[in-house]
Amino acid sequence: MFKLIPRENVSPVLSLLGPLFSVGLTMIVGGILFYFLGVDPFAAIKMIFWDPLMSETFSTYSIPQIFIKGAPLILIALGLSVGFKANVWNIGAEGQYIMGAIFGASFALSLYPLESIVIFPAMILIGVIGGCLWSMIPAFLKVKFQVNEILVSLMLVYVAEQILALASLGFLRNPDGAGFPGSRNLNQYTSASNAEIIAGTGIHLGVLLSLLMVIFFYVLLFRHSLGFKIKLLGNSPKASGFSGDNPNKLIFLCLTLSGSLAGLAGIMEVAGPAGQINIDFNVGYGFTAIIVAFLGRLNPIGIFFAGIVMALTYVGGELTQFMLNLPAAAIQVFQGMLLFFLLSFDLFVHYKIKLKGNK
Amino acid sequence: MNNKIENTLFQCRAINKEFGNVRANNDISINVRSSQIHALLGENGAGKSTLVKIIYGLLQPDSGSMTFLNEEYSPKSPKDARALGVGMVFQHFSLFEPLTAFENILVGLDKELGEKELHASVIMLSESYGLEVNLSSFIGDLSAGERQRVEIIRALIQKPKLLIMDEPTSVLTPFECESLFKTLKKLASEGTSILYISHKLKEIADLCDTASVLRKGAIVGEYDPKKMTPRELGEIMVGQSLFEPKRPVAANRSNKVLSVKINEVKPDTQFGVTLKNIDLAVYQSEILGIGGVAGNGQEELMQVLTGEKKDRNVSIKYMDNDIEMLNPRERREIGLAFAPEERLGHAAVGNLNLLENSLITDPKKRFQMKMGFIDFSELNEYTNEIIEKFNVKTTGVSALASSLSGGNLQKFVVGREIGQKPSLFIVNQPTWGVDALSAANIRQAIVDIANTGAAIILISQDLDEILEISNKVAFLTNGNLSIPTNTMDIKTDEIGAIMGGISD
Numbered sequence: 001m002f003k004l005i006p007r008e009n010v011s012p013v014l015s016l017l018g019p020l021f022s023v024g025l026t027m028i029v030g031g032i033l034f035y036f037l038g039v040d041p042f043a044a045i046k047m048i049f050w051d052p053l054m055s056e057t058f059s060t061y062s063i064p065q066i067f068i069k070g071a072p073l074i075l076i077a078l079g080l081s082v083g084f085k086a087n088v089w090n091i092g093a094e095g096q097y098i099m100g101a102i103f104g105a106s107f108a109l110s111l112y113p114l115e116s117i118v119i120f121p122a123m124i125l126i127g128v129i130g131g132c133l134w135s136m137i138p139a140f141l142k143v144k145f146q147v148n149e150i151l152v153s154l155m156l157v158y159v160a161e162q163i164l165a166l167a168s169l170g171f172l173r174n175p176d177g178a179g180f181p182g183s184r185n186l187n188q189y190t191s192a193s194n195a196e197i198i199a200g201t202g203i204h205l206g207v208l209l210s211l212l213m214v215i216f217f218y219v220l221l222f223r224h225s226l227g228f229k230i231k232l233l234g235n236s237p238k239a240s241g242f243s244g245d246n247p248n249k250l251i252f253l254c255l256t257l258s259g260s261l262a263g264l265a266g267i268m269e270v271a272g273p274a275g276q277i278n279i280d281f282n283v284g285y286g287f288t289a290i291i292v293a294f295l296g297r298l299n300p301i302g303i304f305f306a307g308i309v310m311a312l313t314y315v316g317g318e319l320t321q322f323m324l325n326l327p328a329a330a331i332q333v334f335q336g337m338l339l340f341f342l343l344s345f346d347l348f349v350h351y352k353i354k355l356k357g358n359k
Numbered sequence: 360m361n362n363k364i365e366n367t368l369f370q371c372r373a374i375n376k377e378f379g380n381v382r383a384n385n386d387i388s389i390n391v392r393s394s395q396i397h398a399l400l401g402e403n404g405a406g407k408s409t410l411v412k413i414i415y416g417l418l419q420p421d422s423g424s425m426t427f428l429n430e431e432y433s434p435k436s437p438k439d440a441r442a443l444g445v446g447m448v449f450q451h452f453s454l455f456e457p458l459t460a461f462e463n464i465l466v467g468l469d470k471e472l473g474e475k476e477l478h479a480s481v482i483m484l485s486e487s488y489g490l491e492v493n494l495s496s497f498i499g500d501l502s503a504g505e506r507q508r509v510e511i512i513r514a515l516i517q518k519p520k521l522l523i524m525d526e527p528t529s530v531l532t533p534f535e536c537e538s539l540f541k542t543l544k545k546l547a548s549e550g551t552s553i554l555y556i557s558h559k560l561k562e563i564a565d566l567c568d569t570a571s572v573l574r575k576g577a578i579v580g581e582y583d584p585k586k587m588t589p590r591e592l593g594e595i596m597v598g599q600s601l602f603e604p605k606r607p608v609a610a611n612r613s614n615k616v617l618s619v620k621i622n623e624v625k626p627d628t629q630f631g632v633t634l635k636n637i638d639l640a641v642y643q644s645e646i647l648g649i650g651g652v653a654g655n656g657q658e659e660l661m662q663v664l665t666g667e668k669k670d671r672n673v674s675i676k677y678m679d680n681d682i683e684m685l686n687p688r689e690r691r692e693i694g695l696a697f698a699p700e701e702r703l704g705h706a707a708v709g710n711l712n713l714l715e716n717s718l719i720t721d722p723k724k725r726f727q728m729k730m731g732f733i734d735f736s737e738l739n740e741y742t743n744e745i746i747e748k749f750n751v752k753t754t755g756v757s758a759l760a761s762s763l764s765g766g767n768l769q770k771f772v773v774g775r776e777i778g779q780k781p782s783l784f785i786v787n788q789p790t791w792g793v794d795a796l797s798a799a800n801i802r803q804a805i806v807d808i809a810n811t812g813a814a815i816i817l818i819s820q821d822l823d824e825i826l827e828i829s830n831k832v833a834f835l836t837n838g839n840l841s842i843p844t845n846t847m848d849i850k851t852d853e854i855g856a857i858m859g860g861i862s863d
Binding site: 219223224225226228231232235236238239241242243244245246 | 686690691697701704715719720726733
């Protein structure tokens, strides 16, 4: 039998090496997986990590795409990381992301075809509120009835998906859409379109906001007393109570932040790259962002880089899909491995293994 | 020193141990004779813990040798040490909180023993040595004193020939101490030698046959504690003359600072204590000492006083305000300060550095700039001030709290609170496990702020401490508080009578 013993001194170098190590190991094990799928592993790994950035054929399209795909990941992961620091485990950002999109889109489409400059900011605000309201459900149940927020937030993802289907097929369906599911395209509604801010790249406001939020969260966590309160609660609820903090307020704060940011990501996506509410609107950013948060060590700067790496696997993954016929699921396995290896590595950073038994 | 070899049970010769650049043990040789209680005296950081860890097999010496029962002795692990007949009771408990007292004893055994058989021998041990413990209680619900009794039973059940006790009385009352001393003397007379680590010089004089004094990693000498005064012994230990804090002189004792009335407050856990009929008041420049055996409501009373637990059946008046519904931060803002018993995980957090630990209590928003941003330069200054004023031994403000020794962390916590210049300071067990010089300094600091007009509530299980610096004393018994009496008027046998009916 093995026994895990906590290490007295956790090496900060090793702790920083974790994300790099897990990316490396994911490449190796992922390559083996690709080999058995009948694909040249070196070509596939190169296509995921190298070609989007360096290949002349792909990079002009790929590099902006990395930021576009990275933006929702970074936004959501930033919000989640604050909660994770306080031991508040919001696993349902995917649902909050969907609800943000539905709330914002419903508001904008209810005004169609009215044109006004107020619509766009109001739509964003309502999207943020939508995401936030969805995360208030687990917050309320946790504070009031001590219900585990992991379960509630996760189950609410499936509720949100049903509402998404209902919206696509019902109350938001495009009246001019010949009966196909899906709402009107917001990109064709000038007042509500999250248009590109750099012509020809597809880079939209959400990308800019994701960068600003990295700075905002860095300041919040490391320079502001709220960040300290969150850290204190996560480290010792008893000391937090002794300090005079109300844990319930902090739980609400954490879920407000994570829900709002997921909602923001949702409304930015639906009014921008996605364009419309449809059954397949959500592609798992809310779940992948959990990986991003941990890969970034719950640190805003780290989350930025982790979001970019993860976006790279999305963009590169798409490339391998149509160039090498790799199945989409293989890329998801690839992303999952990243978290798995990171968590395993962390285990060895924080614990040492001792053989237990009759020696 | 005329050691007769045949009398020697345990011997270590020229033990050296270095940690980085620090020489924790420098050429240490001691000689423990059989059937003796041998004291190991020294300040925090003098190297006592390192030495006993080497003896117990937790650490390996860099050089040097040991003999036990006239044979070469070099344990590679505590298990080896126990198998050869060396047992140890730790200062910091190594018990599993979610298990019961009995399960903890069961789990700690190296040899398989039938549960019934074990139960019987535990009961026998606990009765014959006066170690009362409710065996079916969960450790998490036991007080420090009760936990220690579990630890002692756990060590005794292995029938050691050499028993190492690391500051065993730091959580015990005089009554408990006396019965512990009886236990130890009985064990010694039955042939078990005891290596006894303590800062309490009086008890060493009462109990021990020999005392080895350590200072800065080296042996200063071996003394006969029965032939010396505690003060002489203490001065050898710290290498300088010691002082005794004097209780505060009355200045303005007519101004009532705090009055507390509690009808009944039920505990949060099944094994907690119900507080009943508590009526106390504390005045300016006065120290009110609250004594009592561990687990008689100290923890619960402290929570009510800090505001971590609010209850309608409590009335707390501070100056002229009702404050029972205020939270800890709000109470601090109007001039209260608290230092709870548990240093790590309550008063301070091990995973946070000292700067962040200063931030835990910030009543005057001193470390906050506009809009709640942290003022790191002010925080740095304050934290350095604490470290300097209270002589906290640390590598600096960015050291983790967990890297400080117990005594140093306690100095930091008390310093952090006193530095806020409170009008009322409530402290629980301020010198638990703290060395003599630090303890005297902490007491002096408490007396000093009382002399400048602060009111103090000193909750402590150390009766000597309470009698030394309190103006009034009261005792907690089963959640009831006795009527506060002037310390000068109280007699030792009265204390015994008040605390006598305690253990149920």
